[in-house]
Amino acid sequence: MEIAKQFTFEAGHILPNHQGKCRRLHGHSYRMEVAVGVPDNHRVYGSGSPLEGMVMDFGDLKEVVKRLVVDPWDHHFLARGDEKILKQLDPNSDDVLLVGVRTTAENLAAVAAMVVYNALRIPGSYVRVSLNETQDSRAIAVAPGCGIWLSQYR
Numbered sequence: 001m002e003i004a005k006q007f008t009f010e011a012g013h014i015l016p017n018h019q020g021k022c023r024r025l026h027g028h029s030y031r032m033e034v035a036v037g038v039p040d041n042h043r044v045y046g047s048g049s050p051l052e053g054m055v056m057d058f059g060d061l062k063e064v065v066k067r068l069v070v071d072p073w074d075h076h077f078l079a080r081g082d083e084k085i086l087k088q089l090d091p092n093s094d095d096v097l098l099v100g101v102r103t104t105a106e107n108l109a110a111v112a113a114m115v116v117y118n119a120l121r122i123p124g125s126y127v128r129v130s131l132n133e134t135q136d137s138r139a140i141a142v143a144p145g146c147g148i149w150l151s152q153y154r
């Protein structure tokens, strides 16, 4: 069983080693779906519980994703920290948010999935983040499990 909520945010980034268009400073209107899944009947609450028949409350999922991912990332320049363009920005401004990884859709999806998974801590669950960078291009990451892959990029 899985539930999902959808979010949008705008952010800038640059992929300095990339050969394509993303090597230039630019931004995206990201669309993100965050799903929380549990094995069938593993954690869906039983009769009499305020969460009867639920994986979790949609509002609680929305609050966590907004507080930990959408609000911090929205209208920021997302960076790993080694981008040359950073030297031209005011280090005292809050323009930049360092996310610790090269800001590909794959890595951002993985970071979001791990952050939400670690915050929810629902036994036996997983968090699947589907992050659209453009209308028809998206990366999908599932936590736990994506952290090992991410560590290769630090």
Ligand SMILES: [Zn+2]
Binding pocket: 013, 022, 026, 027, 028, 133
């Ligand atoms: Zn891009």
